[in-house]
Amino acid sequence: MTASTAEASTSPPVAESASTGADISVRHLWKVFGPKAERVPADPELAAMPRAELKEKTGCLAAVCDLSFDVEPGQVFVVMGLSGSGKSTLVRCLTRLIEPTAGELLFQGQNLRDADDKALRELRRHRVSMVFQHFGLLPHRRVIDNVAYGLEIRGEKKASRLARAQEVIDLVGLTGFEKSLPRQLSGGMQQRVGLARALAGDPSVLLFDEPFSALDPLIRRDMQNEVIRLHREVGKTMVFITHDLSEALKLGDRILIMRDGRQVQVGTGAELVGEPADDYVRDFVQEVPKANVLTLRWIMRSPHPDEPLDGPELGPDVLVKDAVRAVLEASAPVQVVADGELVGVVGDAEVLRVVAES
Numbered sequence: 001m002t003a004s005t006a007e008a009s010t011s012p013p014v015a016e017s018a019s020t021g022a023d024i025s026v027r028h029l030w031k032v033f034g035p036k037a038e039r040v041p042a043d044p045e046l047a048a049m050p051r052a053e054l055k056e057k058t059g060c061l062a063a064v065c066d067l068s069f070d071v072e073p074g075q076v077f078v079v080m081g082l083s084g085s086g087k088s089t090l091v092r093c094l095t096r097l098i099e100p101t102a103g104e105l106l107f108q109g110q111n112l113r114d115a116d117d118k119a120l121r122e123l124r125r126h127r128v129s130m131v132f133q134h135f136g137l138l139p140h141r142r143v144i145d146n147v148a149y150g151l152e153i154r155g156e157k158k159a160s161r162l163a164r165a166q167e168v169i170d171l172v173g174l175t176g177f178e179k180s181l182p183r184q185l186s187g188g189m190q191q192r193v194g195l196a197r198a199l200a201g202d203p204s205v206l207l208f209d210e211p212f213s214a215l216d217p218l219i220r221r222d223m224q225n226e227v228i229r230l231h232r233e234v235g236k237t238m239v240f241i242t243h244d245l246s247e248a249l250k251l252g253d254r255i256l257i258m259r260d261g262r263q264v265q266v267g268t269g270a271e272l273v274g275e276p277a278d279d280y281v282r283d284f285v286q287e288v289p290k291a292n293v294l295t296l297r298w299i300m301r302s303p304h305p306d307e308p309l310d311g312p313e314l315g316p317d318v319l320v321k322d323a324v325r326a327v328l329e330a331s332a333p334v335q336v337v338a339d340g341e342l343v344g345v346v347g348d349a350e351v352l353r354v355v356a357e358s
């Protein structure tokens with residue numbers, strides 16, 4: 001038994017028009033740089049052309065090609081790909097900081113392709129915030145004033161913006177550093193200021209463009225945990241760009257893998273690891289410890305006719321690594337039970353196969 005299949009480039013998402021319940025809905029989105037860029041998505045032959053050939057033939061660079069996905073409220077949606085795959089261009093297209101060339105783009109049901117400057121300003125000031133790799137802090141302003149900056153731009157009164165800034169400074173663990181200047185803080189702390197600044201305006205969506213790639217590994221791990229904690233506490237929708245698979249798997253409810261501007265696969269971490277769409281994804285996930293990502297749903301099988309069904313019960317979403325002990329210690333296969341129904345069993349062989357590959 002396997003879980004549902006992931007959307008792959010060979011079988012584009014079925015939904016043709018964007019769903020209204022999502023925070024962000026993208027359909028057939030393109031960003032092409034270069035002369036007469038609009039002709040590329042409009043012409044099936046050019047649209048299907050590999051990036052390098054297109055560049056040679058037309059002088060156009062297709063940074064984002066025909067992407068379709070939804071980001072649901074409260075979800076952490078990760079966009080992953082190597083350098084040049086189009087991640088930064090995509091995330092900037094989402095608020096039209098970069099103008100898409102073609103496609104549909106909805107933000108909480110609002111068609112952003114038609115939005116005027118006023119609507120876009122409102123979107124960027126109130127509903128979406130961005131956290132960048134290079135913090136973008138104002139060097140001569142104290143931490144608290146950096147955090148309150150967006151509120152100042154919005155015209156909020158000083159007392160209320162400072163009170164709100166203090167609240168988010170406390171939330172990200174910077175209490176006591178309100179009066180420091182950015183250069184007096186470590187990289188990790190500066191990024192916490194960036195996070196606080198993004199949260200200050202209480203946006204419904206946070207966009208992160210490789211926020212931790214300049215940090216050293218230990219600080220980076222701390223900051224990933226911080227994002228997970230904040231997500232649990234504030235429950236915001238997040239779109240998180242990274243080129244690091246382990247970061248993607250750690251943070252993402254769903255992960256979009258991009259290559260040369262195109263969508264290779266969209267799915268949960270378990271879907272990418274359990275059912276990679278092609279060799280490119282398979283190579284990416286090869287080194288991932290599978291027991292940490294796959295759940296029992298992915299390895300369960302139907303019971304054999306003569307098998308005792310009195311083993312311990314576990315849910316289908318339990319990670320294999322958390323079930324190993326229970327499975328190996330039980331004298332009968334573990335019963336995988338969902339909503340009171342037996343949906344499969346897991347024995348020593350299934351678990352050991354995954355552990356051996358981890």
Ligand SMILES: Nc1ncnc2c1ncn2[C@@H]1O[C@H](COP(=O)(O)OP(=O)(O)OP(=O)(O)O)[C@@H](O)[C@H]1O
Pocket residue numbers: 033061062063081082083084085086087088089090243
């Ligand atoms: N303004 C531009 N004009 C022309 N080409 C561009 C422009 N901006 C980006 N590109 C090209 O688009 C492609 C995608 O770039 P993008 O920065 O979105 O990729 P990325 O996945 O974010 O890479 P990185 O991780 O290195 O930031 C690259 O080939 C890049 O050179």
